[in-house]
Amino acid sequence: MLTKPKPEDALTAAGPFSDDECEAVYRAIHSRRDVRDQFLPDPLPDDLVQRLLEAAHAAPSVGFMQPWSFILICDEATRAAAHLAFSRANEEAAELFSGERAQIYRDLKLEGIRKAPLSICITCDPDRAGPVVLGRTHNPRMDVYSTVCAVQNLWLAARAEGVGVGWVSIFHDADIKALLGIPERVEIVAWLCLGYVDQLYSEPELAVKGWRERLPLAELVHEGRWPQDKP
Known part of the structure; x- marks a missing residue:
């Protein structure tokens, strides 16, 4: 009979990374971009995709529940159907903006479903x-928050590997669930487009194209409690 190791035997040494290792981590964080149009057509090797999935699966999860699943989509017909679902929802979204804002919205490219060689639909099973x-x-959404950590892990690992990632969120969940056979109880958290890239924006694309600027960090950090002049 195998003896289960004691918790104290599972501990390992901890400490800061080397300067080069820290620099690489922060570089991945600060140079990560939401990619829509810079994808190259080259397929991603299976071993690379496996590394990205293992990075995602190493994410923290509340109660170690690991609620995520990953549906890999390479088939062109499936991606075309997903693109159609996006296009219908995107037209609905465009109607919510008016004036100059509406024109900027219509000029933005908000997905790379057909251009990226791989899509991954990441789901959450409650x-x-x-x-x-x-x-x-006491917080029933912790399963979804945990799944978002898996998305971020995959995204940062992809950046380190020279792989671009684009998060598509403009679709009706029912359309994608029907397309991929996802059970009703399972929540879609992200449709990610993945592919090699050789260029990235130096700043977030929505900032470059005038949609929204990055907020100053100092305005978002509060000491001790919520500021009373910000209801």
């Missing part, structure tokens, strides 16, 4: 760890 989950007892 039943993965049962009805009562440690840490989710």
Whole structure:
């Protein structure tokens, strides 16, 4: 019979990374971009995709529930159908803006579904760890928040590998669930487009194209409590 190791035996040394390692981590964070149009057509090798999935699967999750699943989509017909679902929803979204804002919106390219060689639909199964989950007892959305951590892990690993990622969110969930056979109880968290890139914007594309500027960090940091002059 195998003896389960004691918790104290599972501990390992911890400490800061080397300067070069820290620089690489921060470079990935600060140079990560949402890619829509810079994808190259070259397919991603299987071993590279596996590394990205392993990075995603190493994400933290509340109660160690690991609610994520990953649907890999290379088939052109499926991606074409997803693009059609996006296009219908995007037209609806465009109607919500008016004037100059509406024209800027229509000029933006907001997806790379057909251009990127791979899409990954990342889902969240709220039943993965049962009805009562440690840490989710008072916040039922912790499963989704955990899944978003997996998205971020994959994105940063992709940046380190020279792979661009674009997050598509403009679609009706029912359309994508029907397309991919996703059960009703399972939530779609992200449709990601992935492909090699050789160029990235130096700043977020929406800032470069005048949609919205990055907020100053100093305005978002508060000491001790919410500022009373900001209801």
